[in-house]
Amino acid sequence: MADRSPQIRATAMPTDLNPYGGVFGGWLMSQMALGAGSLASRHGKGKAVVVSATDFAFPGAMQVGDELSVYCDIAATGNTSFTITAEAIARERNGEAETRVAQGTFKFVLLDEDNRPRAVNAAALSAND
Template sequence: MSDRSPLIRITAMPTDLNPYGGVFGGWLMSQMALGAGSLASREGKGKAVVVSATDFAFPGAMAVGDELSVYCEILATGNTSLTIAAEALARERNGEAETKVASGTFKFVMLGDDDKPRPVRAVGGKWA
């Protein structure tokens, strides 16, 4: 694993489990969206909203007490949008073993104060 830093780190709790004792895929997706949204807001310096979520895979499972780390990277920058890949790794509660438990892609649109799409980057100190 590279020397990247997680955008989100959280421990799975009993309320995050399904009736079979596994962590809900929806909980994983929401944590990934929070991490990707943090990166989008930082990069675009403002309000970013999810407009699509695609390409999800759940190659591993995590248990209650496992620590989830979400890593994100920008795949593409449009005029008003950012496409961000998210990867979720679970670390076992009492050890160092990590398992990739989810991955997916989010598309965010930057919004201005009027809640309408605005450019990702300012031009000449102002939003174009």
């Protein structure tokens, strides 16, 4: 795993399981959306809402008690939006083994105080890099 910081970390609990005993994919997607939203709001300096979620894959399995780390990167910047890739990595509860359990792409639109799309401030973006 590359030396990078996760946007969020969470532990999978029994309520996060699907009927087959694995972690529910919807829970993984929601954690990824939270991490991506945090990045969009921080870089956009304000309210950012998800408008699409695409390209999801679930290459690995996660068990109850495993720790999930969500890593996000801004893949593209539009006039009023960010496209953010998210990668979910599970670490086994009692060890160091890691598995990529999900990946996907989110698009966020920045909103003003009237909940209307607002422009991405290029000067603020370069200050965050």
